[in-house]
Amino acid sequence: EAGVTQFPSHSVIEKGQTVTLRCDPISGHDNLYWYRRVMGKEIKFLLHFVKESKQDESGMPNNRFLAERTGGTYSTLKVQPAELEDSGVYFCASSLRQGPGTDTQYFGPGTRLTVL
Amino acid sequence: AQSVTQLGSHVSVSEGALVLLRCNYSSSVPPYLFWYVQYPNQGLQLLLKYTSAATLVKGINGFEAEFKKSETSFHLTKPSAHMSDAAEYFCAVSERNKLSFGAGTTVTVRA
Numbered sequence: 001e002a003g004v005t006q007f008p009s010h011s012v013i014e015k016g017q018t019v020t021l022r023c024d025p026i027s028g029h030d031n032l033y034w035y036r037r038v039m040g041k042e043i044k045f046l047l048h049f050v051k052e053s054k055q056d057e058s059g060m061p062n063n064r065f066l067a068e069r070t071g072g073t074y075s076t077l078k079v080q081p082a083e084l085e086d087s088g089v090y091f092c093a094s095s096l097r098q099g100p101g102t103d104t105q106y107f108g109p110g111t112r113l114t115v116l
Numbered sequence: 117a118q119s120v121t122q123l124g125s126h127v128s129v130s131e132g133a134l135v136l137l138r139c140n141y142s143s144s145v146p147p148y149l150f151w152y153v154q155y156p157n158q159g160l161q162l163l164l165k166y167t168s169a170a171t172l173v174k175g176i177n178g179f180e181a182e183f184k185k186s187e188t189s190f191h192l193t194k195p196s197a198h199m200s201d202a203a204e205y206f207c208a209v210s211e212r213n214k215l216s217f218g219a220g221t222t223v224t225v226r227a
Contacts, residue, residue, distance in 0.1 A: 107152070109159040
């Protein structure tokens with residue numbers, strides 16, 4: 001069974017440009033999460049989809065970030081326009097059920113974003 | 117809000133020695149706690165999780181963790197370190213399926 005995949009693995013862009021990150025969850029997983037780790041900081045939650053609906057987007061930093069999950073399969077995270085402080089590693093995770101918090105979240109390898 | 121604190125950003129151990137990584141949690145309700153590991157150039161992999169069943173939780177690769185409510189701790193241990201254990205380890209707590217992570221502890225293993 002394929003794991004969570006993310007594309008691209010690395011992205012280097014100029015400040016003010018737009019970048020779109022993609023995440024393909026494990027097949028059949030209704031729950032999809034985005035997290036981010038900026039350099040020297042903790043991994044922080046961004047948002048949670050259940051199928052195509054946003055369940056919790058309390059961690060989204062500002063309106064320059066837009067996440068979508070059309071059809072409840074893969075998800076994209078767009079940053080427009082990118083700022084220097086957006087640099088970091090963006091992780092995607094998926095889980096099968098939405099239980100009381102005990103379900104294992106399976107993580108992808110991350111996308112390393114560098115904004116120059 | 118629930119949170120975790122990992123003590124020590126770097127730990128260096130000799131091959132064959134005990135690995136001890138410390139994690140303390142803050143929660144007003146019984147927490148769901150996790151340890152993840154990130155090997156170089158890979159995603160986070162679940163080592164083990166505590167879901168209020170047994171207080172001693174066994175995970176993969178010989179790791180285990182003990183939930184101690186009186187100490188609000190969930191420390192990770194492995195009796196004998198291998199070179200392949202070199203990685204970054206994260207403690208996390210789940211609140212409504214949202215994981216909150218500690219800052220991470222990087223483990224290096226000396227031959």
